[in-house]
Amino acid sequence: MATFMDVHHGMSGITEEQLRAAHQADLAIEGDEGVHFQQAWADPESGTVYCLSTAPSKEAVQRVHERSGHPADEIHPVPLMV
Amino acid sequence: MATFMDVHHGMSGITEEQLRAAHQADLAIEGDEGVHFQQAWADPESGTVYCLSTAPSKEAVQRVHERSGHPADEIHPVPLMV
Numbered sequence: 001m002a003t004f005m006d007v008h009h010g011m012s013g014i015t016e017e018q019l020r021a022a023h024q025a026d027l028a029i030e031g032d033e034g035v036h037f038q039q040a041w042a043d044p045e046s047g048t049v050y051c052l053s054t055a056p057s058k059e060a061v062q063r064v065h066e067r068s069g070h071p072a073d074e075i076h077p078v079p080l081m082v
Numbered sequence: 083m084a085t086f087m088d089v090h091h092g093m094s095g096i097t098e099e100q101l102r103a104a105h106q107a108d109l110a111i112e113g114d115e116g117v118h119f120q121q122a123w124a125d126p127e128s129g130t131v132y133c134l135s136t137a138p139s140k141e142a143v144q145r146v147h148e149r150s151g152h153p154a155d156e157i158h159p160v161p162l163m164v
Contacts, residue, residue, distance in 0.1 A: 003123070005123055015162075016162050019162045040164050041134070041160035041163050042161075043158040043161070043162075046158055050087055050160070078124060079124075079125070080123065081122070082101050082102050082105045
């Protein structure tokens with residue numbers, strides 16, 4: 001298992017409710033891929049969303065996000081943490 | 083106080099020791115600006131570092147990072163969190 005930070009652009013105006021709904025949609029199916037989305041942060045002004053997850057691969061992270069209807073624009077493994 | 087995610091590019095090959103040293107340098111002076119850096123994640127392959135902080139402003143976050151010798155390329159307020 002590795003840790004990933006993924007980034008979504010173009011989410012300008014996202015609300016807390018929408019962020020929560022997107023996160024819940026991920027949580028509902030993440031087990032199918034062995035992924036766990038730990039936390040998500042959103043900047044509604046620039047339309048940027050960051051998601052932190054643990055997963056077997058970046059492809060697994062993307063499969064969950066795609067099935068939930070919000071594919072990530074970038075997915076970075078973040079093996080270093082402090 | 084608000085929450086910020088800042089991003090550094092061009093950090094290819096960063097090591098755990100370097101990430102820790104950079105974070106410690108921030109922690110040593112963050113109090114001057116009322117900032118607190120909570121966590122940082124690094125992808126040595128793409129050279130991307132993400133820092134999560136609480137701070138009075140994005141300018142305060144940048145002042146700490148600048149004084150520590152590693153200005154951020156992007157700083158996003160992230161008022162939404164889940």
